[in-house]
Amino acid sequence: MQTSWSHTIFCPGSFALLGSIVLQDATVAARVRTAGAILLGKTSLSEWASFRGIVPSGFSGRGGQGTCPYFPLVNPSGSSSGSGIATAIGLAAASLGSETTGSIVLPSSRNNLVGIKPTVGLTSRAGGA
DSSP states (O other): OOOOOTTSEEOSSOGGGTTEEOOSOOHHHHHHHHTTOOOOOOOOOOGGGGOSSSOOTTEETTTEEOOOSSSTTSOOOSTTHHHHHHHHTTSOSOOOOOOSSSTTHHHHHHTTOOOOOOOBTTBOOOSOO
């Protein structure tokens, strides 16, 4: 059983970082794992957190276009759209994403979920994905 995401391949939806190696778990992932959570996997995200130009949310060069399970022709919205999609279709009971400008709240609303936006500074953003 994999007990850490450290030394795994990391790529925020982009071929530019293909093969990059994460040296340690993200702080949040390490803490929830220590508390007994079982992390099932990683999801797709909008390439470069949607700061790549004029492309729809949920699109990445590596994973293609993510689709909203309730409204397939609607933009899944937000850079954490893969986390919202995976939870909405039942692949996980919960998921973690990062909030920039709607990255949690927008996919939550499109996928009939409740999104909790962390207070900046109270949740660590250190470490790999």
